Amino acid sequence: MSDNGDRFPWSTASATGVGSHPGEDHLEALRVVFGELPDLPYLPELPERGVGADMVGRTASLLVDMPVEVQPSGWRITQAPGRDLGRAYDHLSRDLDGLEEIAHNYTGPLKVQVCGPWTLAATIELRYGDKMLKDPGAVRDLAESLAEGVTAHLAQVRRRVPGATTIVLQLDEPGLPGVLAGTVPTASGFGRLPAVEAPIVTERLRTVLRGVAADGVYPIVHCCAPNVPITLIRDAGARGVSLDAALLRRQDEDPIGEAIEAGTAFFLGVVPGTDARLPDIGVVAKPALELWRRLGFPPSTLADQVVLTPTCGLAGASPRYAKAALAKCREAAKVLRDDPGED
Template sequence: MTGRPGMTTDPAPTTARAAGSSLAVDQAQVSRYGLAPSAEPAEPGRVRALVGGTWRGLNAAEAALATLGEAGAAHWPLLPELPDRGPGAEPVGRTAALLPDLAVDLQPHGWRISPPGARSNGMDHRRATAHLSEDLHRLADTAGAEGIGIDRLAVRVVGPLSLLGSLWLPGGERVAVDAGARRDVAAAWTEGVAGLLSRLRTEAGARRTALWIDEPLAAAVLAGALPTASGYRTVRSVPRDEARTHWRAALAVLAGEEARASGAAPARAWIDAGRRGCSAEEGPGPADLALLASEALPTPVAPAADDGRGGSAAQTVGVAVDAPDPDVPAGPAAWDVVGGWSEAGRPLAIRHVAGRGPAALMRDVERVGLDPALTVGWTLMGPAVVGKDALRRTAQAADELEDRRTDLAG
C-alpha cells in the first residue's frame, strides 16, 4: 500500500441544504446538480424490475433458475448471492476478491488487505473467487438447460466508499484511515468491477449488463461514525470531495470508450447510498446522499442508445432510493431527487416498500406533479433477502406500475 497509516482528514460536513420543501417537483434540480436533460433514458421502453438478491441456503442452481424464470425477458435478473455458503460468498468478500494486485484474507474483525509479501492466492481469496465463478457458471448452465437466453444481467458489488469502511489494513485499522490506501483500493475497485462486467458477458452470455453499486456505509464513512479497531474512538470522516472523486473516477472508467469496446461498460448502474452504522442524527440523509452521488456525474453530451454497451456515465448511471412517502418530513426532499433524476432522463431505481404498492406510488407521482410518462426510466427493487415468491411479487409490481403508466399516458 502507498498510503501513510494514521493520516487524518478534515471532517466532512454532516448535513447539507435540503433539496427543497415543496411537494411540487423542483425543475431547478435538473441543472443544480449537473443533471442536464438527455434525449432519452439509456434503455427506454418500460418500467422494469431488478429481480434477485440474497438467498438462504446453498443451492446456487435453484436460485439461478428462480431468478431467470421470474425475471423473464422484461426485467433485470440479479446474479444470486448465497452467503450461507460461508466467507467469501457475502457481498464484502465477493467484492474484495475482485481487487487486482491486492491480496485479501479473512481475520476475526473482517476482510483485511494482506501484508506485503503475502500470497495473492491464499485460501480465503481462492474461496471467494470460487464462489463467484460458481454463481456465474450455474447461471449460464441453468439458462442453457432451460433454453433461456440471458439478454440482460445485473450484479451487486459493494461500492468504493463502503469497501473503504469494511476492509482493514495489515496494521489493524480500517482502510478508511489512510489516504494512500483509500486511493489504491478505489482504483483497484474500478479495475476489478470492469473485469466482472466483462465476465457477465463472456461467461454468462449477457448482452446487456447492469451494476448495483451498494453503498450501505456511505453515510457512516462521510460522517466519521465507524469505530476504530479499539472501539474507543471513530475513524475520521472521508471528505465529501474525495467521495465524489472516487465515484466520478469509477464511473468515468466504467462508461468510457475503452470499457464500451471491451464489453465492460454497464447499460445501467445505480448508486445505492445508505445509512448503516449511523444514528438518526448523524451523517447526511438519504436525499443528501442521492444528491452527492449525482454531483459525481458529468453532464451528458449525447443520447444513450440501447445498444447493450451503454453511453456516457451521466446517461447510464442513476441512484437507488426508497419509494418516497410525501407525508413524512423527509418526503418532499426525496421527491425532489426523484423528480430531478426523472426529468433528466436518468436511470432511477425505486425500492419497493411494503404497504406502498404501484397504485399508491403512481398516485404520489401525480400528486407531486411529476409526469407519469417519465417513470419509463424506473427500475423497481424488491426486498434484500429473497425467495421465489418475493421475486414474483417484485416483477408483478413492476408490470402493474408499467400498466398504470401506459394507461395514464394514453
C-alpha cells in the same frame, strides 16, 4: 429488448432484485431469478455459503494486487492471497458457471452487483491497524484496484452470457451515508472515523464508475440506508439510484425531482427484504405512483424510469418468500405501466 426507446436498457414495467438470496444452492437461486424476473434478471449472491460469499469478500476477490484475508475482526489486507480469498474465488467461479448454464438462451439486460469503494473502505482493515477509510491514499488505491477488477469481471460475464445486451452494474454502498456523516466506527469500536468531504467521496466513486465505463454498461448505485446522497451519486457518474422507498423523506424530493428531470433511473425498494405479509400489487406500486404524482412528472414516464425491487437483499428471507417477493415486484411494475393514474 427494451421497448422504451434508447433512454433505459430494460423494458417498460420492469422489476429486479437487489442482490442477495437465502440458502446455498446457487443454481436454484438463478432459476428463481430468471423465472420471476424475465425482463431484468441478475446474478444472485448467497452469503449463507460462508467466507468469501459475503458482499465484501466476494468483491474483494476482484481487487487487483490487493489480497485480503479474514481475521477475527473481519476482512483485512494481507501480503499474499490465501485460503480465504481462494474460497471467494471458488464461490464466484461456481456462480459464473451456473449463470452460463441457466442464461445460455437469454437475451436482454443483466444486472451484476459489486460492493462499492466506500463501503469496502469502511469495512476492510489495513494490514497493521484500522480500517482503510482512515488512510486517504489507501482508499485511492482501493478505488483504482476495484475499477480494474470489476472491468475484468464484467468482461467475463459478457463471455459467459453473450446475449446480455446491457450489463446494469450496481455498486452496493450501504456505508456511504456513514462515511459522509463521520459515523463509521474505528476497528476497536470505541471511536468514530472522521467524516470524508463530499468532493473526495465523489471522486473515488467516479474513479470506479469511469473505470468500468464502456458501451453496454449502465452504472447504478444502491444504498438501502437513510440519507442517500442522490446528488453526489449522480455527480460521480451513476445513471441510476437504488434505494428503499420507505426511507424517503420530503426533503429528499428536491434532489429526486432534479434527478428524474435529468433522466436518472430509480430502483425503488417496495417490498420487505425479510418474510412478511405481501400486500396487493396496488399497495406495492403506491410509493412510486405517489412520488411521481407529488413531483408532477407525467405518468407516461413512470414505468420506463422506475424499476421496482425489494427494499434490500433477500439473504434473511426464506426461499419461498424470496420467490414471492420478486414475483410481487414484477406484478406491481405492470401497475405503473397499465394504470399509472390510479392508486
